[in-house]
Amino acid sequence: MGVGGLLVATATYFCFWPVPAEPVSWVVQPPPGYVGAHAPNSLLSDLRKIDIGAEHGPEHMAIGPDGKLYAAMTSGNLVRMDLDGANQQLFANTRGRVLGFAFDAAGRMIVADAMKGLLAISPDGSVILLTDRLGADDPIAYANSVVTAPDGRIYFTQSSTRFGPADWGGTYEASVLDIMEQSATGRVLAFDPVSRETRIVARGLSFANGIALSADGRSLFVNETGRYRIWKIDSDANAVDVQNGSPKARILLDNLPGYPDNLMRGREGRIWVGLFRPRSPVADGLAGRPFLRKMLLRLPRSVLSTGAPYGHVFAMDEDGTVTRDLQDPEGDYPGTTGATETADRLYIHSLHATAIGWKPL
Template identity: 60%
Template structure:
């Protein structure tokens, strides 16, 4: 009996030491998550997304970003590194290019080049001839670790997000794992960058964002809308801002949508002045409760990954106007289509983007 008792004591001490002392890659920062609003008001629970249909993508998964190009084709960035091109109804699928990384967002410039934010490679330009060229992968002498979303202005300037300067997907098991580490740490190292294609120079527009994600331009192209995934909000940031720390307060940056019910991911320009936003996951009360408990977040990351408080699946996309009024809210509480990261709107359809889905979702518009 004594031997068994000592064994239990030693095992308990060893487990306690492990949970408290074992090194983890994050240095969590304390912050105060606002009380979750739940599914109420403009986000009242509904089933408007539950009738989603699927375009079979074969062996491809994760159509994270989808765009309809001037050639009338639909382009979709996949987890494999492929950008797949197809007809709007999903037929005639072909691999347009493989970047060797993971494209999370892209757009097209005036010359027809596909401008891609590749989480592994940086900012890329892919010509109609399918040649891949790195535009930039450093800024101010430091690496761009997590290129995430991109928008191309009419003046040729390219704006894109660097989600985290701490956790590069190529070093931490991919984009999803790196995003979890960054959001658990809350060190707010995300940035908005500008690449001037004429001068071939880059600069920091704004910084201090907790996982800078989706990005879109206002109709007059004087303002950037930027998702701050880790703090459940959307910012308006002036394109003229220069190395602006949004945490310090400035008339050039303001929160447009705050205390959202999920983790905002991509932003896409829709029709009739709409902007579409997708929530990769709903909020989790356990994660919110740990916001001001950095030590507890460290302990959590020492647990087996199966025990991490990863939020459940919940399909959710919204549309809003430039004043911040929500004009559409589509949900699927069952989450049959995982990680609804955004919507690509065409005159006929709403294509639903996803980080991990095995097909491309769509609804009749």
């Protein structure tokens, strides 16, 4: 094949080789940068570290009813330990990928497993399935985050109905396909443990992610990772399409400087948000160019730029006012996804860290 033929073949590949995503245009606001409440600081630098051995990626952490710290690792292991990191032990492994969990009134760990659906793990480590579909043709293919309500109801996010990690090579590949496509098929779901019915609370989210419950139980806070914003949605909403507008779903914080991941309630009314990396000017610039995004999906994933590491978590109140902001511009603790607050410590969640980072309060 001559040079001309090679060029034609290359152009044909980049323009026409099939990819599973069908990107659509969307409107992005100019990125605000790190200003105002998110002005640059180094308050997340020099974290203290808890060694976790061969584990890495403590993507989600929470304090259990036994007072122990629980962490979901990239390996699939759920690890339990004392608050200072001592006495680490394997609590359970779902044989899937746990991205979020919370504890119910009975002391069970309620798990959002990206591969398996919504699970319950008893204190002895035994695992049962609560739900993995809304109907015969409607699987819950990318459960992501979960919160339990005082009345027993369980609210959780499904990041995408288009791309499930079990079918597309894992959570990273599925998330890339979904966010690059921007078809906004993410949902907020509710499971009733009495009737065992699952219903749609809200839909139309571009990669629905972290979720938290208001103090009065009437509202849900939901991160929309693909569009850099946080929603406040009535917990009694029924299949509200957030793209069409509704008094039951309103944007609480918009145009964030990074991709929001986990949401965790802290002390004194705080809700902690993790931004796992800053926004990409390239990604923003391609919002109205779906054909170019489709071309990029034909490249090896290692070529796609994810930007320099940057640590960032912040706390807000239920009205969306940012009350604390902690950053690590050097990105020493990479892929910050959230924070778990105790009386004297703040544990920082991470997609990639090889230790658990924390700072005294």
